[in-house]
Amino acid sequence: MSLYSLARTALFRLEPETAHGLTIAALSTGVAPPCTTKPDPRLAVRLLGLDIPNPLGIAAGFDKNAEVPDGVLRLGFGFAEIGTVTPRPQPGNPRPRMFRLVADRAVINRLGFNNEGHAAARARLVARRGRGGIVGVNVGANKDSTDRAADYVAGIEAFADLASYFTINISSPNTPGLRDLQAKAALSDLVARTTEARDRMAERHRRRVPMLLKVAPDLDETGLEDIVEVVAGSALDGLIVSNTTIGRPALSSPEAKETGGLSGRPLFALSTIMLARFRLRLPTLPLVGVGGVDSPETAFAKIAAGASLVQLYTGLVYEGPGLVGRILEGLSRELDRRRLASISEAVGIEAEAWAARTA
Numbered sequence: 183m184s185l186y187s188l189a190r191t192a193l194f195r196l197e198p199e200t201a202h203g204l205t206i207a208a209l210s211t212g213v214a215p216p217c218t219t220k221p222d223p224r225l226a227v228r229l230l231g232l233d234i235p236n237p238l239g240i241a242a243g244f245d246k247n248a249e250v251p252d253g254v255l256r257l258g259f260g261f262a263e264i265g266t267v268t269p270r271p272q273p274g275n276p277r278p279r280m281f282r283l284v285a286d287r288a289v290i291n292r293l294g295f296n297n298e299g300h301a302a303a304r305a306r307l308v309a310r311r312g313r314g315g316i317v318g319v320n321v322g323a324n325k326d327s328t329d330r331a332a333d334y335v336a337g338i339e340a341f342a343d344l345a346s347y348f349t350i351n352i353s354s355p356n357t358p359g360l361r362d363l364q365a366k367a368a369l370s371d372l373v374a375r376t377t378e379a380r381d382r383m384a385e386r387h388r389r390r391v392p393m394l395l396k397v398a399p400d401l402d403e404t405g406l407e408d409i410v411e412v413v414a415g416s417a418l419d420g421l422i423v424s425n426t427t428i429g430r431p432a433l434s435s436p437e438a439k440e441t442g443g444l445s446g447r448p449l450f451a452l453s454t455i456m457l458a459r460f461r462l463r464l465p466t467l468p469l470v471g472v473g474g475v476d477s478p479e480t481a482f483a484k485i486a487a488g489a490s491l492v493q494l495y496t497g498l499v500y501e502g503p504g505l506v507g508r509i510l511e512g513l514s515r516e517l518d519r520r521r522l523a524s525i526s527e528a529v530g531i532e533a534e535a536w537a538a539r540t541a
Contacts, residue, residue, distance in 0.1 A: 186502030198280035198289070206245070209253030217258025219507035222514045224524045227260070229468050229490050230347055230392035230419055234316055236260035237525055238481065238509055241472050241493035242320035242349060242396075246296065248303040251317045252310060258506035263493065264303060265320030266351045269336045271299035272324055275356065279442070282499070283435035287476065288449070289496050291426070292442030294356045295322050300340040307344045319345040320396070325357050331372045335379040338393075342383035345391050350376055353398040353425035355443045361398055366408040377417040392419035397460075399424035399453045399473060406456070410463045420468035422493070423457040424449075427473075431541070446496035450474025451541045454487045458536035461488025465530075476501055478512020485513075485525060486532035 193201040208214050225236040239261040240254045248264040255262055274296025281290045297303070307317070321337025323330035334350055341348070352363040352372065363372055376393065384390040395418055397409060413421065426443025433448060453473025461469055471489030475481050476497030484492045497505055513525060522528055 186504060190500075190502065194282065194284070197278065198282055199277065202280075206249055209250040209257075212253070212256075214253060214257065214503055216256045217503075217507045217510075219258055219510050222510065224517050224522075225260075225510060225513055226524075227490060227526060231390075232261075232316055232346060232392070234260045234491065236510055237485065237489075237491045237513075238506060239263060239316075239318075239470075239491060239493045241495040242266055242351065243291075243293075244495050244498075247298045248306040248317075251307075252313060252315065255315045257503050258510060261316035261318065261346070261491070263318040263320055263349060264307075265297070265349070266295050266322040266354065267297050267300055267303045267319065267337065268295055268322050268324045269300050269327075269333050269340075270324050271302070272296065281437040281440045281442075283433060283437050283444075283446070285434040286438070286446065286448055287496075287500050288433070288435070288444055288446030289499060290437060290440045290442045290444050292356045292440070294325065295354065300337065304340055304344065307341070311344070316346045318347040318349055318394075320349040320351050322351045322354070323357070323360065330360070330363065331375045334372060334376050338376055338379040338391075339383060342380070342391055343387045343389070347419075348380070348391055348393040349396050349422060350393065351396045351425070353396050355398070355426060355428045364397060364401070364405060364409060366412060369409065369412045373412055373416045373418060381417070394418070394420040394422050394468075394470065396422040397424055397456075399427045399449065399456045400429055401456065406459060406463075410460070413467065414464060420470065421460055421464070422470040422472060423460055423489075424453045424473055427452055445473070446500075447474050447476060450480055451539070454483060454536055455539050455541055457484065457489055458487040458533040461530050461533040462537050475509075476505065478509050478516065481509045482513060482516050482528070483532075483536075485528050486530070487536040488530040488533045490526065490529050
């Protein structure tokens with residue numbers, strides 16, 4: 183039995199948010215062991231104007247308040263994403279609001295953008311300035327905001343001198359009405375306002391920060407095409423596909439009845455199909471694949487479906503920090519097997535096959 187298997191037994195006796203808090207504390211104090219996997223230059227990715235040491239990143243939601251980006255990077259991730267952060271602190275939805283679906287290797291959450299706000303996250307990022315590493319900032323809107331697009335603009339303004347990239351998160355299912363921003367008219371307005379803010383701040387700070395849009399996996403064909411049309415005509419730099427799902431595929435765990443967004447293994451097929459469909463419609467736009475990544479095989483499948491970068495979170499809950507090194511080693515082996523000179527050569531090689539599937 184591995185060390186993490188023993189730790190997981192203890193952690194799984196705790197309420198999920200409590201266990202997560204202990205994980206953040208372990209990373210902040212350096213208790214978690216660093217990744218010992220030797221870097222493979224074939225896994226390095228040049229994307230969005232950034233030199234990323236490998237294509238694997240931590241998804242938003244793990245480090246909401248920018249407490250441990252350096253601890254995350256020490257685990258071997260090529261990049262970290264903090265947030266979602268909102269202008270003002272907010273407590274989120276009432277607890278309990280996170281549920282492990284152990285039999286399904288999944289999690290349901292209805293957290294509701296609980297975070298300490300811009301000021302707290304900014305102070306922590308300022309304190310780590312100069313340490314290097316790719317650290318993105320995922321920005322959102324307060325639940326009670328009367329102008330949600332203005333909240334996203336405020337996020338751009340607050341972190342434009344610190345963020346390696348921005349993620350505009352309009353796809354969480356746990357803030358009422360947030361996914362309405364994916365509708366064509368609302369999205370056009372949001373993208374126009376946030377890209378204008380980004381470009382304005384670029385002039386002030388003399389650095390242009392790439393900006394990505396994070397979308398839901400539950401889009402119908404009309405919704406997908408609307409997003410494609412808006413994104414194709416905009417100055418956005420990429421898409422993250424996808425957030426959690428409100429759908430409920432066949433699940434075995436009694437917790438499946440809980441409301442909220444489902445992440446983990448059951449999301450893999452749905453999110454990868456959606457990723458591939460965006461890849462075929464936006465063949466040159468950088469895509470980040472998220473959803474159900476818990477092995478080298480699922481990570482490579484995201485890349486083959488069209489992702490230049492891959493993120494995970496729920497996989498860590500079940501597999502532990504050693505998962506990062508195992509995925510990187512597995513990607514290197516896959517390059518050997520396919521005789522590819524770099525991971526970028528694998529991007530989209532199976533997009534048509536994935537896009538033709540049904541979840």
